[in-house]
Amino acid sequence: MSLFPRNTWSRRQFISSTLLASAALATGIAEEKKRFDFACFIKPFGTLPYDRIADIVAEVGWTGVEVAVREKETTINPERVEDELPKFQETLAKRDLEISILATDVEDAGNPLTQRLLKVASKLGIRRYRIKHLVYDLKKPIPPQLTELRAKLRDLAQLNQELKLTGTIQNHSGANNLGAPVWDIWELIHDLDPRFMGIQFDIGHAALEGGTSWPLQAKLMEPFFASISVKDFYWRKPVEKGGAWKDAWCPLGEGLVRPAFFDFLKKTSFHGPISQHFEYPLGTGNEILTVLKNDFTTLRKWLEM
DSSP: OOSSOOOOOOHHHHHHHHHHHHHHHHHHHHHHHHTEEEEEEOGGGTTSOHHHHHHHHHHHTOSEEEEEESSSSOSSOGGGHHHHHHHHHHHHHTTTOEEEEEEEOOOOTTOHHHHHHHHHHHHHTOOEEEOOOOBOOTTSOHHHHHHHHHHHHHHHHHHHHHHTOEEEEEOOOSTTBTTSSSHHHHHHHTTSOTTTEEEEEEHHHHHHHHGGGHHHHHHHHGGGEEEEEEOEEEEEOOSSTTOOOEEEEEOTTSSSOOTHHHHHHHTSOOOEEEEEOOOSOOOSTHHHHHHHHHHHHHHHHHHTO
């Protein structure tokens, strides 16, 4: 008897099985790609007309935008959110783009402008927003400030639940910034439902503040990942003797942020937007598109997508 018995499948069965396997493989690849939505924080060109913004985002290849709806450095003034946010969303939709994240001044759930903005976002189906960039008063004790912030975030989480939204805190590096050590964000939200309050984990800021300890910070906050911010930096040597080293933002892949974070991210259960941030000079004219595309190419390479 042959060690390799004749296959009893018919030709039709073989073709059918092969097609099903190919379809399953294609579906698996498609589902993996759907894990991450790629967005751009459009702050560097967010004052352009809506259609021009949409053209840039579509040409680079992102699927969505992180848009500032706040008082300063904004694309949409929150006072005009009822009129302008739907217009912007409609313009993006014509190019199959979406609003992935709102960057806001939201801090207090009882603020009438906060309620107006979040209700409009909910109605439009926008599900994630970033709260205001908050800072500590270093002239005062820190624990009472955390207590005050915790109460505000609890109220915001309740409002988010009502509106089916997820609020996020972005960790920022800096001497007095909320989230610089990242652990303080966990202290503030660890007992809240991550569906309604989480973190926009910024690997650039985490690596700048934490150096090689970013895996600890990432692992701690993983259950609360609602969105990811991507940027890169390096330490700039002082020109004058005795001067201070300074951090400087740079193109992705040219600094100290490494692919290891994205290897970690792929192993998590995170599904959501990865927003690329640009804090370094982008040049002028066509140079801008080249820079944006290069960063996006690096990101996709690191994610092997």
